[in-house]
Amino acid sequence: MSTRSRAGSWVFLTAVAVAVASALGLGLMQRWDGMLRFAAVTVVLLLTRRAKVPTGFVAAFAVLVLLAMWGSVQHWYAEIPHFDTVVHVLTPGSLAAVSYFLLVDAGLLPDARRPGGSVRGWAPVLWVTLVGSAAAVLWEYYEWVVEQISPQGMLVGYTDTVVDLFAGMCGSLVAGLFVLRWARRHTGS
Structure with missing residues (x-):
């Protein structure tokens, strides 16, 4: 695996962890709409990674979707x-x-x-x-x-x-x- 591919995988996995943590944190704060949004983002991200999407594209997508979602919630x-x-x-x-x-x-x-x-x-x-x-x-x-x-x-x-x-x-x-x-x-x- 190339250095670029490893970096993309790391960014993607970090984004998934952030999405899960966001869903859990918002759930604990009883902000149900935000929790459901981040739970949905987590599912979408995991589905994109199962397919053969190049790591750079899926990493960029993960970061941008998180940014858009946090922008909405906050x-x-x-x-x-x-x-x-x-x-x-x-x-x-x-x-x-x-x-x-x-x-x-x-x-x-x-x-x-x-x-x-x-x-x-x-x-x-x-x-x-x-x-x-x-x-x-x-x-x-x-x-x-x-x-x-x-x-x-x-x-x-x-x-x-x-x-x-x-x-x-x-x-x-x-x-x-x-x-x-x-x-x-x-x-x-």
């Missing part, structure tokens, strides 16, 4: 300027990159490391960009539903939505480029 989105935009740039692309590798592992998408017949050069970039953009759209639907149910719980508007969607699309495009770069460096492995 209200950082409202308290820290531009935190929302940063999360919307990083998280959908990370999710889409991991999704790409999960679908390759499941045999539902062709592996970009094996170019030829069914994989066109930039197809992974397009796929990751589209999935990340779709994830950003679904998140904005979630925000709208929450705003309708509890108007004081989440104060968003048209500009916030458009900026979040654009940020998610741009971050997903960059993540797709990272997937393509990784695949080209690992072609044939």
Whole structure:
């Protein structure tokens, strides 16, 4: 195992431990919504690791999901300027990159490391960009539903939505480029 791979594994395992500790700690404080969120994050992280997702991608995903979740639980989105935009740039692309590798592992998408017949050069970039953009759209639907149910719980508007969607699309495009770069460096492995 390479040094880079070991470092990614260490980051991932640390993130899982933090997610478990967060769920337990929030449960002890009787903050049930936060506890359930971190329990769900733990399950998602463990499922991504079972598949053959490269350690760097799964480690980045784990850290970014934890950051997004703590931001939600601790209200950082409202308290820290531009935190929302940063999360919307990083998280959908990370999710889409991991999704790409999960679908390759499941045999539902062709592996970009094996170019030829069914994989066109930039197809992974397009796929990751589209999935990340779709994830950003679904998140904005979630925000709208929450705003309708509890108007004081989440104060968003048209500009916030458009900026979040654009940020998610741009971050997903960059993540797709990272997937393509990784695949080209690992072609044939």
